[in-house]
Amino acid sequence: MNAVLEFALAALLVSMVGADQADPDLVLSQGFVRNGDPNADFLIPVDDDYYDYQRNFKVSRISFDHDKVRVPLEITIQFQTNGFHINATDTIDIRMPRFTSGDGSGASGPTFEIHQHSWATLFTITWHEHEHTSSQSTPFPLTNMTIRVREGRQVEPARSYEIIISRENGIRAQCSFFENDEAFMMGTNASKALERQLLRPVDQVFGIGPACRSLLDCNGHGTCDPCRQRCICDEGWGAPLGDGSIKPPRDVSIDCSRRTCQVGPVIRSKPVSDKEAHTKLAECSENGICDRGTGICRCSVGWGGTACDRLACPQNCNGHGRCVSMQDLARTYDALPLNQPDAVLWPQYGTAEQRSYGSWDYMTMYGCVCDSSWPVGLKRGETQEPEFFGGSCSLRRCNRRPTEAVCLLLLCVCGYCIRVRHILPFLKILGFS
Numbered sequence: 001m002n003a004v005l006e007f008a009l010a011a012l013l014v015s016m017v018g019a020d021q022a023d024p025d026l027v028l029s030q031g032f033v034r035n036g037d038p039n040a041d042f043l044i045p046v047d048d049d050y051y052d053y054q055r056n057f058k059v060s061r062i063s064f065d066h067d068k069v070r071v072p073l074e075i076t077i078q079f080q081t082n083g084f085h086i087n088a089t090d091t092i093d094i095r096m097p098r099f100t101s102g103d104g105s106g107a108s109g110p111t112f113e114i115h116q117h118s119w120a121t122l123f124t125i126t127w128h129e130h131e132h133t134s135s136q137s138t139p140f141p142l143t144n145m146t147i148r149v150r151e152g153r154q155v156e157p158a159r160s161y162e163i164i165i166s167r168e169n170g171i172r173a174q175c176s177f178f179e180n181d182e183a184f185m186m187g188t189n190a191s192k193a194l195e196r197q198l199l200r201p202v203d204q205v206f207g208i209g210p211a212c213r214s215l216l217d218c219n220g221h222g223t224c225d226p227c228r229q230r231c232i233c234d235e236g237w238g239a240p241l242g243d244g245s246i247k248p249p250r251d252v253s254i255d256c257s258r259r260t261c262q263v264g265p266v267i268r269s270k271p272v273s274d275k276e277a278h279t280k281l282a283e284c285s286e287n288g289i290c291d292r293g294t295g296i297c298r299c300s301v302g303w304g305g306t307a308c309d310r311l312a313c314p315q316n317c318n319g320h321g322r323c324v325s326m327q328d329l330a331r332t333y334d335a336l337p338l339n340q341p342d343a344v345l346w347p348q349y350g351t352a353e354q355r356s357y358g359s360w361d362y363m364t365m366y367g368c369v370c371d372s373s374w375p376v377g378l379k380r381g382e383t384q385e386p387e388f389f390g391g392s393c394s395l396r397r398c399n400r401r402p403t404e405a406v407c408l409l410l411l412c413v414c415g416y417c418i419r420v421r422h423i424l425p426f427l428k429i430l431g432f433s
Contacts, residue, residue, distance in 0.1 A: 056193050058082045059160055060186050061204040062094075065167070069209040070104030072172050075165040077147075084192035086155035092147040095185040095199060098208075098227065100140050100174050101129050108132055109170070114145070116166035122155075123163065124148045127171065138183070138227060139174045175227035176209025215255040222256035231256050236295050246281055251292065259295030261288075264309030267364055278360045285309040311365050314392035321368040321393035326361055334376045335369045338384060368393050 058080045065074035077094065086092065101109030114125040130142040147163065149155060165171065177183075185199035211217075212224035215231050222233035231238060231254060238256035239248035252258055264285035271277035283290050288299035288308035299308035313323035329335045330349040349362050370393040372386035389395050 060202045063206045067208050069173050072167040072170050074167045077163045080160040081157045083157050086190040088149050088151050090190040092188045095144045097141045097183045116168050118164040122153050173208040176211045179207035218256045258292045261290035261297045262307040264307030313368050317368040317393045320388040321370040323366050326365045
């Protein structure tokens with residue numbers, strides 16, 4: 001009850017005063033502000049505008065005199081505090097990822113005090129080089145510079161400062177990055193700062209380097225990695241294929257301009273070991289051709305599936321059967337050879353481990369389960385031979401009860417129905433017309 005009462009009181013206070021008139025000593029805490037009075041026992045809720053009120057800098061901007069990578073450049077840093085002083089020995093910290101004092105080869109440069117810059121009588125600036133390793137996705141991710149106010153000096157809140165760092169200091173961008181990259185951050189430890197020692201993204205940062213311009217910015221079908229100047233294509237567009245381990249075909253462009261098709265196992269690939277085979281993956285399983293306009297596999301004759309990874313049933317079972325995988329055939333009651341329906345354990349076509357070698361075709365090879373107008377199985381009243389039979393269900397058995405035998409356009413021979421047109425050539429040979 002007390003909590004409800006406190007919240008109601010807080011809401012009433014905000015409606016009367018307004019968050020934009022809050023005490024500058026208020027401390028932001030999870031969407032609320034708590035009065036600086038240590039005896040205060042309630043929180044005042046604030047809206048999103050209060051976050052702007054709390055920002056340390058009204059203005060923060062980093063620009064450069066050119067956009068070339070691995071070439072020393074001039075850096076201009078502009079800032080204005082949000083209503084507070086920065087006193088002597090206080091610092092402004094700026095994170096500068098992808099920047100280095102090295103020679104551009106990727107090796108880390110030195111940490112040093114920058115002497116050639118404007119406002120040298122007000123600030124000292126130190127460059128802190130961060131180590132770069134090949135495993136990092138972003139080179140020099142934590143490189144930063146520290147701007148310190150000199151003894152006896154002060155940064156005024158009403159003034160905008162612009163510090164120019166000469167290219168003679170040898171600082172350069174190691175690789176490309178986009179405009180307004182949020183990895184560039186600025187903060188301060190000033191005692192009156194609204195957010196002490198909290199780094200926030202710089203409002204405006206000029207971009208460096210070509211990024212993916214030569215790749216037509218990935219043609220709208222991918223994400224550009226500006227540092228590596230390569231496209232990470234959306235699924236179904238461009239290279240790489242699968243999980244990235246599959247070598248893309250020659251006609252797939254790295255600019256994400258052409259479609260790719262689904263990949264599947266190549267069953268003709270060589271075994272890797274005694275217990276590992278068919279591990280190679282390829283577009284359309286090397287059983288078809290990818291249509292670069294639609295991203296759909298055009299499978300070779302006899303193959304089907306979205307990745308041409310299924311051996312199609314012959315003549316699609318001629319409309320007299322179901323096309324079923326080897327895995328499902330083993331568990332289908334009326335498929336030949338027949339299985340006991342009341343068995344404790346249904347037959348399995350290989351274990352999960354065996355599917356990498358012994359029963360690798362469990363979802364690749366398909367066969368027909370032929371239709372029948374009479375029940376097929378091992379139970380009483382069922383027969384063990386379906387009406388339609390053969391690999392493609394193209395053959396048909398006559399009903400064994402003559403009174404029910406119907407052989408329209410078929411000839412009953414030895415209990416089997418044979419199409420008349422199939423025996424006409426033989427009748428002519430025998431002299432029948």
